[in-house]
Amino acid sequence: QVQLVESGGGLVQAGGSLRLSCAASGCTSSNTAMGWFRQAPGKEREFVATISWNSGITRYAASVKGRCTISGDSAKNTVYLQMNSLNPEDTAVYYCTARRGAGSSWWNEYDYWGQGTQITVSS
Numbered sequence: 001q002v003q004l005v006e007s008g009g010g011l012v013q014a015g016g017s018l019r020l021s022c023a024a025s026g027c028t029s030s031n032t033a034m035g036w037f038r039q040a041p042g043k044e045r046e047f048v049a050t051i052s053w054n055s056g057i058t059r060y061a062a063s064v065k066g067r068c069t070i071s072g073d074s075a076k077n078t079v080y081l082q083m084n085s086l087n088p089e090d091t092a093v094y095y096c097t098a099r100r101g102a103g104s105s106w107w108n109e110y111d112y113w114g115q116g117t118q119i120t121v122s123s
Contacts, residue, residue, distance in 0.1 A: 002026040002112040004096045009117030012086055016121070020081040022096030022114060030054045033103035034072065034079040035110065038092035048094070049081060050103030059103055063089075086121045093118050
């Protein structure tokens with residue numbers, strides 16, 4: 001069983017930056033992808049970014065591409081999401097995810113989820 005613990009959320013002004021971290025523990029392997037999704041009140045869960053451990057391939061949602069960078073430290077089983085130029089539309093609960101295999105933008109293809117961390121961007 002894989003456990004995911006997010007940290008790094010908070011309140012930030014528009015134009016600011018935040019870095020989210022997600023530490024994974026349990027039965028992780030190199031054939032793992034980790035990612036970030038987000039969900040705003042009244043909206044569906046939305047893909048943000050993913051990274052595949054063994055290939056290093058990353059994917060981003062169009063809404064964050066160019067503003068966000070996903071990276072990972074396989075030795076620490078930790079994935080990061082650096083978010084810059086934040087705007088109020090980025091306000092949401094951000095969830096860390098993990099799955100066996102390559103990264104995916106479909107939330108229902110992920111096996112493990114963190115508890116979520118809130119990001120609030122004020123205008």
